[in-house]
Amino acid sequence: MSSQSTVRLAPPVLWAAILPAIVWLLSACTTVAPIAELRGTGDLGVVIERADGRVKIIETTGRSVLATVEGLGDLSHASVVFSRDARHAFVFGRDGGLTKVDLLQAKIVGRVLQAGNSIGGSISHDGRLVVAQNYAPGGVKAFDADTLELLAEVPAITEDGRRSKVVGLADLPGRRFVYSLFEAGEIWITDFSDPKNPQTRRFAGGNQPYDALVTPDGRHYIAGLFGEDGLAMLDLWNLDKGSRKILAGYGKGEEPLPVFKMPHLRGWSVAGGKAYLPAIGRHEVLVVDTGTWQEVGRVPVRSQPVFAMARPDGREIWVNFAFPDNGWVQVIDTVSGKVTHTLQPGRGILHMEFLSKGHEVWLSARDDNKVVIYDTATKQPVGGFDAASPSGIFFTTRAARTGF
């Protein structure tokens, strides 16, 4: 009997050992997703690892990498737009892949291969439509932002039957999108209010538009031209007036220097009533008064500028350069109109992204395989992390801006 009672006593002792183990295992089960704790998305962002078809999801408060998402295809020229709630990132890949990434769950929730060769995309103001701009076949395509179902396609075909590559796509109020045709030299505005029945209006552009921007207020669209000295400008509040040329002849007829990388234009180059625009084939940043659209200055810089980006407060313009000078960054003071700092943050600086209030800038150093973070006040590095061949850096604060 006594031996039996010791046997009966055994289970509680065993339970004492097993129960904590079960509790520990169960609690481990609840941490499924990498970013599962309750948090906002306002300080999140995406870093493109261009050679590996991968993005890193980062947070800017602690300057850390939260997760890595794979399987996004060829990201050699990738760009990203965000849903209105900044929960999802839409990643446009070079191979025509459009991938919807859930930032909180760190996973792909939708993906379509929508073209053979793509350059980027945009999202409508109501967040319902995602539009891709394509090189091959040239044109734009509109997708349902929830399901990525194809809703409409507008081929960039002109009267001569030629199909153009589409560049410089930007969102406008009222489910409209504006973009430029590289070969045809035209500017088109397509209204997707009725997504299955898009309406397009055409305007003259200029010779070989390579990229374009819409000003932060959504009033003006400016297309940079590779094939001629000047830029095309469209007043979006007075479309019946058509487009006009600004800064015509800025090259003064001089032989252009080789352009080893096309500049990128976005609304970030507008600050304090002036636009700061990379010249083509000249080592200068052109300064234009956005009231009169006359040139009011030009700033000599180290090489062919690629990005001329205003710090969000407008006090500084940070400029990076085309190969082979892509290890340099220069800072222009907008008050004196002069270069005040020349930095070497790393090799192959492809992109710069400011925090929304401008106190930090994140730079991708492709050839050093890292992202470096600079304090914009001290111009000193304050952090960074490893990333494989990083290119674009995109913060969710873009979700709230026109032209991003």
Next chain:
Amino acid sequence: MKVPPLFAHVAVFLGAALIAAFASASASDVPPPAPEAQRARELIHIVRQDCGSCHGLTLAGGLGPALTPDVLADKPFEGLVATVVSGRPGTPMPPFRSIVSEPEAEWIVDQLMRGFPPDKGLPPAR
């Protein structure tokens, strides 16, 4: 014995054609000399990454045309080398003579026509 004139002509013609065919075949079979290892790695990186900003990282095309072997197959070698060195006026293709030498351009074009090697990245900073 007398060789019929037509036969002689045909023989000479065939012979010349054979020699010409053999000569041109051997010309494209002897690849341009490769640069030393470090420079070759640098050039591969430049082509993949920096030419790739217009031609695509996979060289399947972008603003610039595709540079894959099937696309380049019917293009004359010398013309491609000239495009790399001198650029193509009227298009965004810039002259690369300040970046690569002519023999390096020949090696790059030859590698493109064969299928370009993968990028191993730049060596660590000196």
